Amino acid sequence: MASMRHFSIAVVVTATLCVTACQTDTGARNSAPPSTAASGSPVSGGTLRLVGSGDVDHLDPTSSYYTVTNGILRTYARGLFGLNGVPAGADTTKGFTLVPDVAAEMPTKENGGLSADGITYTIKLRDGVQWDTQPPREVTAGDFVRGFKRICNPVAGSGAPGYYTSTIKGMQAYCDAYAKAFTKAKPTAKALADFQNGHDIAGVQAKDDKTLVFTLTQPASDFLNILSLNFSVAAPEEYDQYVPDDATFRRHTISNGPYKITQYVATKSIRLERNPAWKQESDPIRHQYVGAIEVKMGVAEPDAVQQQLEAGSADLSWDLPVPTAQIPRLKSSGDPNFTIFPGAVSNPYIVFNLQSKNADGAMGKLKVRQAIEYAVSKVAIAKVYGGSDVATALHTAIPPGNIGYQEYNPYPSPGDAGDPAKCKQMLAEAGYPNGLTLIGAYRNAGNHPANFQSYAADLEKCGITVKGLPVRQGDYYGAFLQNPSLAKAGKWDISAPGWVPDWYGNNGRAVVQPLFETNCNPGTSNYGCYSNPKVDSLIKQALAQQDQAKAAALWHEVDTTVMADAVIVPLNNQNTPIYHSKRVHNALYLPAFQLYDFTNLWLDPNTP
Amino acid sequence: MTLTEIRPGAVGGGPVAGRGPWQLAWRRIRTDKVAMVSGAVVVLLCALALAAPLIAAWTGHGPDEQFRDTGITAQGLPVPPNGEFWFGTDRLGRDLFVRVLYGARVSLLVGVVATGMAALVGVVVGLLAGYYGGAVDTLLSRLMDVVLSFPYLIFAIAVVSIAGPSLTATIGVIAFYSWAAIARVVRGQTLALKEREYVEAARSMGAGDLRIMFVDILPNLLAPVIVLTTLLVPAAIVFESTLSYLGLGIVPPTPSWGNLLSEAQGFYRVAYWYLGFPAATLLITTLAFNLLGDGIRDAIDPRMERLFSRRRRTRKGA
Numbered sequence: 028m029a030s031m032r033h034f035s036i037a038v039v040v041t042a043t044l045c046v047t048a049c050q051t052d053t054g055a056r057n058s059a060p061p062s063t064a065a066s067g068s069p070v071s072g073g074t075l076r077l078v079g080s081g082d083v084d085h086l087d088p089t090s091s092y093y094t095v096t097n098g099i100l101r102t103y104a105r106g107l108f109g110l111n112g113v114p115a116g117a118d119t120t121k122g123f124t125l126v127p128d129v130a131a132e133m134p135t136k137e138n139g140g141l142s143a144d145g146i147t148y149t150i151k152l153r154d155g156v157q158w159d160t161q162p163p164r165e166v167t168a169g170d171f172v173r174g175f176k177r178i179c180n181p182v183a184g185s186g187a188p189g190y191y192t193s194t195i196k197g198m199q200a201y202c203d204a205y206a207k208a209f210t211k212a213k214p215t216a217k218a219l220a221d222f223q224n225g226h227d228i229a230g231v232q233a234k235d236d237k238t239l240v241f242t243l244t245q246p247a248s249d250f251l252n253i254l255s256l257n258f259s260v261a262a263p264e265e266y267d268q269y270v271p272d273d274a275t276f277r278r279h280t281i282s283n284g285p286y287k288i289t290q291y292v293a294t295k296s297i298r299l300e301r302n303p304a305w306k307q308e309s310d311p312i313r314h315q316y317v318g319a320i321e322v323k324m325g326v327a328e329p330d331a332v333q334q335q336l337e338a339g340s341a342d343l344s345w346d347l348p349v350p351t352a353q354i355p356r357l358k359s360s361g362d363p364n365f366t367i368f369p370g371a372v373s374n375p376y377i378v379f380n381l382q383s384k385n386a387d388g389a390m391g392k393l394k395v396r397q398a399i400e401y402a403v404s405k406v407a408i409a410k411v412y413g414g415s416d417v418a419t420a421l422h423t424a425i426p427p428g429n430i431g432y433q434e435y436n437p438y439p440s441p442g443d444a445g446d447p448a449k450c451k452q453m454l455a456e457a458g459y460p461n462g463l464t465l466i467g468a469y470r471n472a473g474n475h476p477a478n479f480q481s482y483a484a485d486l487e488k489c490g491i492t493v494k495g496l497p498v499r500q501g502d503y504y505g506a507f508l509q510n511p512s513l514a515k516a517g518k519w520d521i522s523a524p525g526w527v528p529d530w531y532g533n534n535g536r537a538v539v540q541p542l543f544e545t546n547c548n549p550g551t552s553n554y555g556c557y558s559n560p561k562v563d564s565l566i567k568q569a570l571a572q573q574d575q576a577k578a579a580a581l582w583h584e585v586d587t588t589v590m591a592d593a594v595i596v597p598l599n600n601q602n603t604p605i606y607h608s609k610r611v612h613n614a615l616y617l618p619a620f621q622l623y624d625f626t627n628l629w630l631d632p633n634t635p
Numbered sequence: 636m637t638l639t640e641i642r643p644g645a646v647g648g649g650p651v652a653g654r655g656p657w658q659l660a661w662r663r664i665r666t667d668k669v670a671m672v673s674g675a676v677v678v679l680l681c682a683l684a685l686a687a688p689l690i691a692a693w694t695g696h697g698p699d700e701q702f703r704d705t706g707i708t709a710q711g712l713p714v715p716p717n718g719e720f721w722f723g724t725d726r727l728g729r730d731l732f733v734r735v736l737y738g739a740r741v742s743l744l745v746g747v748v749a750t751g752m753a754a755l756v757g758v759v760v761g762l763l764a765g766y767y768g769g770a771v772d773t774l775l776s777r778l779m780d781v782v783l784s785f786p787y788l789i790f791a792i793a794v795v796s797i798a799g800p801s802l803t804a805t806i807g808v809i810a811f812y813s814w815a816a817i818a819r820v821v822r823g824q825t826l827a828l829k830e831r832e833y834v835e836a837a838r839s840m841g842a843g844d845l846r847i848m849f850v851d852i853l854p855n856l857l858a859p860v861i862v863l864t865t866l867l868v869p870a871a872i873v874f875e876s877t878l879s880y881l882g883l884g885i886v887p888p889t890p891s892w893g894n895l896l897s898e899a900q901g902f903y904r905v906a907y908w909y910l911g912f913p914a915a916t917l918l919i920t921t922l923a924f925n926l927l928g929d930g931i932r933d934a935i936d937p938r939m940e941r942l943f944s945r946r947r948r949t950r951k952g953a
Contacts, residue, residue, distance in 0.1 A: 352905045352906070356905065411711055471883075480699075497883075
């Protein structure tokens with residue numbers, strides 16, 4: 028399951044490549060409207076101004092994978108299920124709970140939405156959800172089927188097709204056929220549309236205009252989470268006229284949400300205005316308070332963005348985090364516009380390249396890895412991100428807020444500050460009394476060089492010299508870590524990536540499976556090519572397990588096994604500091620995207 | 636060897652005590668206060684750089700040693716200058732003073748070695764091109780043109796992405812980019828010198844090409860080469876800082892001024908010292924080298940009057 032995270036340029040944590048989150052058991056859930064932060068009655072109008080560095084990865088919801096893109100996707104592309112934001116101070120895990128969006132209700136065994144064997148989902152669509160076409164047209168089940176068929180298009184497919192191919196009956200066969208059909212053929216808009224309209228996915232059927240039926244290969248208790256990801260939102264028939272996400276497509280996106288894109292200038296700006304076809308009564312999770320949303324790109328410095336927010340010349344940061352150095356000041360001054368939301372991520376963590384032959388294959392030796400587990404100071408890494416307010420020491424492979432998490436500490440050190448003596452002793456037992464030399468790859472941007480120098484200094488005390496290998500930020504995951512041939516060639520021994528799951532709650536498929544299941548193919552997220560049959564089997568059992576508590580126990584067992592094997596060194600769970608200008612009200616936080624919900628906030632005063 | 640007597644440098648004697656051109660230059664530069672101060676700064680910097688390990692041992696702070704309790708706040712902010720850390724600390728709690736000194740070692744090493752290599756290559760290529768002319772000249776001159784027309788930063792980024800960033804790669808890139816400027820000047824000078832009578836005389840006496848190039852022509856090229864080299868050193872230091880700033884130069888934790896500046900950029904609003912001290916040191920160093928280079932040029936070649944020259948103004952007043 029490839030869901031890789033690319034951390035935003037120049038910076039730290041936030042902008043990751045991902046998507047939705049949530050907890051699902053298959054129980055009934057009422058969709059409550061988002062709670063309004065108590066600060067007066069909503070004001071309509073005004074332009075929400077976002078300022079930041081880079082462009083969206085894609086505007087086509089099928090292929091978008093950056094969290095920043097999700098911020099605006101939410102305003103123009105609606106899925107079957109969605110998430111509500113949470114106000115500051117509330118329990119962020121509430122933001123993991125799925126609610127119906129275009130679906131009329133949560134499918135359960137009681138309401139007949141889910142078959143007794145857990146294989147078939149029947150989902151009714153809500154009335155009154157319309158495309159912004161002339162005249163406005165109702166969103167149909169067929170539009171969703173089209174969305175699923177676009178997932179594995181060979182031009183700009185989804186970044187995580189595995190979630191769908193591993194669950195939906197016939198999806199893998201459909202995707203294989205799609206790829207095969209275009210190994211040689213030119214993927215023109217017509218050829219792609221013809222393929223999609225001429226082939227069916229066995230497990231995705233439109234029973235009528237308002238009813239979707241999904242058939243799975245085996246029960247999957249996280250299936251509704253997968254349906255809530257942006258990859259499988261509805262696609263209007265007009266999208267058949269374009270090659271997915273090409274320049275023409277980007278000029279002709281069609282909205283079924285409260286806003287629509289009225290102008291997009293690549294790498295410069297995006298403007299969204301109210302969508303007249305959208306109706307409040309047919310949208311349980313969004314509003315249409317602000318008059319327009321404007322994204323300005325090209326400001327690469329977090330400091331510059333922060334200054335604009337504080338001066339009130341912009342309202343929110345688009346893709347840059349609050350500058351680390353500013354956090355203590357903002358926190359101590361009690362600035363009401365500044366909030367730190369608790370995180371549920373493993374970022375950064377140290378991964379070992381188990382394939383490396385360097386230093387006598389040291390990385391393949393359990394004792395060496397365990398020695399390193401003891402050596403690294405987790406509090407020092409937390410200080411790189413702004414101290415314990417922002418980042419907390421993490422001891423488990425699965426971070427809190429994710430299924431299977433239970434606090435325990437297999438490699439304790441005093442105050443989480445590392446134990447070089449213990450490391451040294453274990454290293455000697457492992458056959459390296461005189462130390463060793465490793466290659467440490469790091470991204471040469473943002474806080475990453477500091478992270479590297481921090482853990483390298485710890486290992487130096489233990490007798491391990493880590494030679495730095497800077498890697499360009501943009502190459503780090505796709506071209507470097509996810510390329511197992513580089514791992515096998517011993518180009519790196521140790522590195523500190525981060526992981527933000529595509530959804531939270533019941534998400535073993537989005538955390539444990541990609542990180543620890545045997546997979547040494549290009550694009551793997553198991554960067555060090557760890558392989559343990561016991562772990563693989565536990566993952567299989569956990570995915571098939573419908574009882575949440577039993578599944579959680581299985582996921583936790585993976586955690587303990589992985590930590591006993593010392594496959595990674597968990598370092599920090601990072602909280603998300605966010606700042607908004609003082610005229611922003613009802614800022615609801617979406618933990619899955621680490622962003623505020625643009626569709627629920629309002630501006631006072633509302634000029635401009 | 637009789638040839639030495641007809642070298643232009645040795646001609647200017649007379650009944651007064653014979654002074655060579657170098658002696659004259661020295662006398663001139665000694666009256667140039669700016670050049671002398673700059674020279675002193677350069678010498679001081681070199682001394683501090685050389686003594687960095689001693690100073691580190693004396694302060695008790697290693698260049699890569701992280702003082703996580705005293706050197707950073709609980710929120711990970713650097714500590715301002717104080718009795719223990721004269722220049723304050725950086726974001727990992729390391730002593731900025733010691734790191735700036737160690738950075739000077741890297742910067743000066745890169746500056747001097749890269750420029751030295753560039754001068755060596757530049758002089759040889761320039762001599763060959765100027766002396767032989769014809770096809771050799773065409774070939775070498777085009778080569779210089781090619782090198783000079785490289786967009787240097789893009790070239791550097793390309794090289795570093797292939798070779799991987801390191802001290803050697805940094806020096807190599809800078810040397811590669813700098814030699815052509817020297818070669819061009821040397822070639823021009825050689826073209827003029829090789830037509831001089833003393834060269835003709837040497838040739839008529841049976842001197843070989845190598846001998847003429849290196850014994851007869853080269854000493855007369857030293858003045859412009861020295862001036863150019865002195866001015867290239869600060870350029871090389873800035874180049875190294877640029878590369879390191881972009882994460883393409885010296886690999887951390889080894890401190891270089893570029894690395895220090897790069898690390899400090901997110902902290903300038905809360906920690907002036909973090910950016911201030913490395914930046915000031917870099918500024919002072921390049922300024923000192925440039926002014927020293929200017930001074931040497933004035934001293935060696937007094938005919939070349941600088942615009943707004945201090946000495947010219949004093950002469951007018953006198």
